[in-house]
Amino acid sequence: MSVTIKDIAKAAGVSPGTVSRVLANKAEFFSAKTARKVRSVAQELGYRKNTAAAELVTRQSHDLAVIVNTTKTNFANHIIEGIQETAFPAGLNVIMLYAGDTNSEQQRRALNTVIERSVRGILLLSLELDPENLTLLQSTQIPYCFLSISFQGPQSPFITSDDWQVGYQATKYLLAQGHRQIGLAAVDTQTSITGKLRVAGYQQALREAGVASSPHWIHPGDYSYAAGQAAMQSYGRQPEVSAVLAGSDMAAIGVMNQARMLGLTVPSDLSVMSIDGTELCDIVQPQITSLTQSFYDMGVAGVQHLLAKDTPTVQTYTPIQVIERDSVMKRIP
Amino acid sequence: MSVTIKDIAKAAGVSPGTVSRVLANKAEFFSAKTARKVRSVAQELGYRKNTAAAELVTRQSHDLAVIVNTTKTNFANHIIEGIQETAFPAGLNVIMLYAGDTNSEQQRRALNTVIERSVRGILLLSLELDPENLTLLQSTQIPYCFLSISFQGPQSPFITSDDWQVGYQATKYLLAQGHRQIGLAAVDTQTSITGKLRVAGYQQALREAGVASSPHWIHPGDYSYAAGQAAMQSYGRQPEVSAVLAGSDMAAIGVMNQARMLGLTVPSDLSVMSIDGTELCDIVQPQITSLTQSFYDMGVAGVQHLLAKDTPTVQTYTPIQVIERDSVMKRIP
DNA sequence: CTGTTAGCGCGTTCAG
């Protein structure tokens, strides 16, 4: 069928072994002359390397797999960019697979696809794995790392923001602006540890400020636009809170739009702050003050972690910072 | 190293051939009893299929490759969703690769990666390929299809919106709302045929309405937010046009925000319409009236095209429609 | 229904 190294060996009058060495650029294990010859013949014949054959014998692929969920938020691009730009110079190809958010079967298929290809490493983007799928992942020798998500147990390496600090710092900022009644909207307090940590940080900040927080201030959700809307709907036309911290940029926009529908003006009637800090913050009106995460860095760190020879179960945190824009108003008591 | 079918053959007391048949679910070429035995042993030993070996002999992968560019717009998700949901039931795994927008080297690497794996098919998302990379792609036997982009020549299959109609229909709509001076912003009139067709459709609609259009009404760009801003900046504080058609949702938001900065209110001072119609249209204020494309359908059609036995060089168009929201005001002459 | 055999295309010995 397709042309193999044998074909080009014959055509070039050398042995397949030599062709292999030339094409793989094995140091100076061949003369410049034969190299030229071989390469030109290969070119001419339209030779295409068979990766399957190569991987079969070397048991090493040059691929890095990224498994992403069909997330309702939009920061994945930034992480992927960081991954891409770190992997590329290292000679790694990045292949991405989607795994449904809630679809265990699809998760399994994505995992199997990359495991059976014995990729060089696996990066999982804000993906909550079923126990059995986690076991599947761990049962392989393939290095992996979770990104933008954290866990309780020490068994899995991950790189993310320190979510307790996320809740804490954002709330501190709002407090510093004079707010006392502060809502927390559209963070997932049920299944994800991420949400739980954010709540804990939020509550601690309130406690330190001597604010007796109310459970009514918290409206959990899945970080989506709709969750933000729903939360604001609950706060109502005359909200008990003067500021709302939303679980994502999209959620914050949901909060703001719903507030507008309720006749409230942001930020004069209600301050809104988001967690994430993607470009969405800049394109809406008013621009959203955010607790900004270092998504790009997560991608970079993820690849570096996979590339590192020894892969201890690290749990790394990337920087966070408050970026002031126009959706939070200072409140003079 | 890892456990192979031989290992499990030995452990189960059968031959490797049988194991292979069972694991590949070759119809009823084995008894239920041995099947059970084999499967349980495989499970127990933690057997993991070696895809490289299987592909080496069958010369067929079950992977579909999607190559996307790091686009400044945001519709790719919808196309990918369509691809995913069509490929999945067909037993195909979707792997996605990024290829820089302008980076020929990165394009080549992405292409080579998937070609050397002899994937089942290649879908290219709004990707402008270098001539040499296009040649590379065409030199393989792998079926491919461009999505959300069109070409002049008949050599490559693509599925997209009819971009002439996009420009034409959108402009017709604006005309029907009573607008005469209509701007066209942030479409690429230089390199892409897409942009050229939209301009042509736009101009034809104007012509049919007896409007003598002015070149000043057109401000080309790369469909980005910044391009939208720049265009609006050019229109200025007292725009000659009463409505602007923007090349993408993001561009339209750029136009609207810049208009606001110039002291103009949308839609009372200036109407804005976008091309694409993604969820961005719903989350900004005012919500953007759009010429909406069928991105999901493009993905579906793309997979179906690849799956079809004979793959003629088809050029398919997916539906478009005007979705009215709040950014266009009827103008009473 | 099952065992046996023969490669798939490549990288890597080991001699020369």
Place this chain on the structure above:
DNA sequence: CTGAACGCGCTAACAG
């Protein structure tokens, strides 16, 4: 520096 030979793990004929 190069050729010959082997085998990676699996599937696809064949015979039984």
